[in-house]
Amino acid sequence: MPFDTPSSTSERPHVVIVGAGFAGLEAAKTLRDAPVRVTLVDRNNYHKFQPLLYEVAMAGLEPDDIAHNIRNIFRGNETVNFRLGTVVDIDPVLQRVHLHGNESLAYDHLVLAAGAVSTDFGIPGVEEHAYPLKNVPDAVNLRNRVLRQFERYDRHRAATGEGALTFVVVGGGPTGVEMAGAFVELFDTLNNDFSEFDTREQARCLLLEMEDELLPPYKSPQRAYTRQVLEARGVNVQTNTAVERVASDEVHLADGRTIPTQTLVWAAGVKASPVANLLDAEQDRGDRIIVNPDLTVPEHPEVYAVGDMAAIEGTDGYEPQLAQVAIQSGEHAAEQIQRRLREGTSEEFEYWDLGQMATIGRNAAVAEFAGGIAVRGFLAWFLWVVIHIAKLVGFRNRLSALVNWAYNYFTYNRSARLILDMVPISDDVPMEVEDVDQQVKERLKTVETQPH
């Protein structure tokens, strides 16, 4: 028998929010003073600032800079409660969310904001060999991998094989562009670390994009500028290049070519969290729930889907999976819940496009704002830094990120160059340095196949 959550003394309607990313967090914040009680459920006890994951992977920021304890955000607030847990099922008839571990939460209103996960489009080898970048452990794992490849190469070049220092990024969207730009900066920094070889000559970064241009949602001048800067800085950009198969030491392309690489970063695509599959709702190709104009799920007026797991009809197809869409849709769902309680009516969601920005690296970024204003270069980069620091949750994270970035900027350093495997390693046993990240992958698989 599932446990029931201890019922609150309050008779207020109960809103359950699944996911504490941009959308879920914004929904909970919007409801913090509303006449409801809110349970915010997430599998982690922190909110992560996803746009900066690549900076953690590239040793520019520390993991703790982009993660903020969720309970801390709602300290002293009586309305919003946090619950660490994983949603395994939803019963829309009985209006219950089932969590792993025989627990369930009854809801009056449900906001689904579980975000997106990496998808391999069925390409063989991606799951086994590619490095995704969707959560903090992914970023730390990639950071460890990249730094360890250089240590390996320094140790005995002959034994490391071809492609030891070839880093392939698949996907020319903002994440791929930001990763590739940061990779070549990291090569520069590492050149001061290794005296026996020139990291800038030995290491290389390839950015592969299936379509014919980088940053497809941007206008042509920004796309051209991005490619030009990346290439000038040493990134090998290959558009119209599709991946056919990934192996442990090479990637096979659709055009028949093979590129030796031991580290392939998968930034090619996402699909909605599996939570989107738990309702019997219509979904788009990316598993997103196709929602009504007011963001409710068809036939379930008390269930909202928001952020990356919602397919929201916009003026030009479904709205893109961006932080701004997530934040605004999360806020909208929270407002509709209040409006329905007050007046029984609901309003359509309208996305207010503030624009978009992507950084290419030091002093270089592209930005497009509402009204057709485009900015490239230093100014765009400066705006990018200011906005991203301002958007981080919490004073401590903002200050810490500022300190790290300022330090890195002025010293041309990347200060978080730590190989920090967060799996305890016994001091008694000499650790297999050579194979440690393969072992982490193996252990990961053990975890994944655990019965629940």
Next chain:
Amino acid sequence: MPFDTPSSTSERPHVVIVGAGFAGLEAAKTLRDAPVRVTLVDRNNYHKFQPLLYEVAMAGLEPDDIAHNIRNIFRGNETVNFRLGTVVDIDPVLQRVHLHGNESLAYDHLVLAAGAVSTDFGIPGVEEHAYPLKNVPDAVNLRNRVLRQFERYDRHRAATGEGALTFVVVGGGPTGVEMAGAFVELFDTLNNDFSEFDTREQARCLLLEMEDELLPPYKSPQRAYTRQVLEARGVNVQTNTAVERVASDEVHLADGRTIPTQTLVWAAGVKASPVANLLDAEQDRGDRIIVNPDLTVPEHPEVYAVGDMAAIEGTDGYEPQLAQVAIQSGEHAAEQIQRRLREGTSEEFEYWDLGQMATIGRNAAVAEFAGGIAVRGFLAWFLWVVIHIAKLVGFRNRLSALVNWAYNYFTYNRSARLILDMVPISDDVPMEVEDVDQQVKERLKTVETQPH
């Protein structure tokens, strides 16, 4: 056939230093301008500031605050090279250090500075169930465990079992005292996180010490003050209390009592790193190599043992395993190497006792300085903070630690309350929240038993 390290063009004598803790790092720094070439070997690519590990475990500091990239310390220096690796054997006749992975380093002088590891004194259950605190992953793992226990208790109290919020620290030395003091501060902080129960009432911390007083190396007034402060803050201090057996949900004491606890921190004792066993040298009870007065290993005049893995005869038995002894002995070994190269002579090591200090928590510490000056309370605490920040390696770490501590001090917060399992977790599979740290332990065992 083992690989040989690519020989340097330099014909300078080659000094190999094993371990980049306080002793090894100081030895390498002392030699940075000497007419030698140095290879500093460590299994991690960072130096860790061990005295503050407990602050990471107690969510007061971030892991990256106390870890500093070793290559960064020697950037631009031609003399000192870093090598990521694990020592598996030493051949004192051929003067070679063998690293894991079929690599070996020839040395003219060898400095053994591999430090100490946790020891369970053969007490059953410690290895399986207790949480050690010797390296950064240990600290992160303990932080995850403690925070997760509170999440579990919040989720469904009835299912968590007795002892879910009982935290037992074994060992009344500085680490144990610091841990216990930080535990009760963490309970205070967490009370703002959980609205459904009072963490200060439900959670408790016991500090067990086998001897009849805490902080044995300190003088009586400091020991009494320490106990008084800890007890006033809510720590249950039990001296003359020996542990007989540790189980997953309780600890059995030598006096027949049983204390229910699911989290036992082992701060009871250390022994020298297993590297100390690789030479055929005489060792003390704690596996330390008993060294000559000039810190060389008997019968191996070109091998020095320093820091926690050396038993150095002092005025009052062997010198204690303290950071100051490590730093001074590491420096001495480096100076002897230079002196021997210059004059062929060597000098005895003399430990210059600057004193010792331990913090008990907010505004409370004890310190004893050379000359018999003792300080307790706020002033000792303030000195402790200043000295520890000053001793951290690198501007970024100092600033970051200062920011975290200042923030925590003024907000009564502990800002790093993140459950950050650094093992990648697939988004596709609902994670077993309840059992995740047991799984981490299981995975750890898999790693440990890997063949090399």
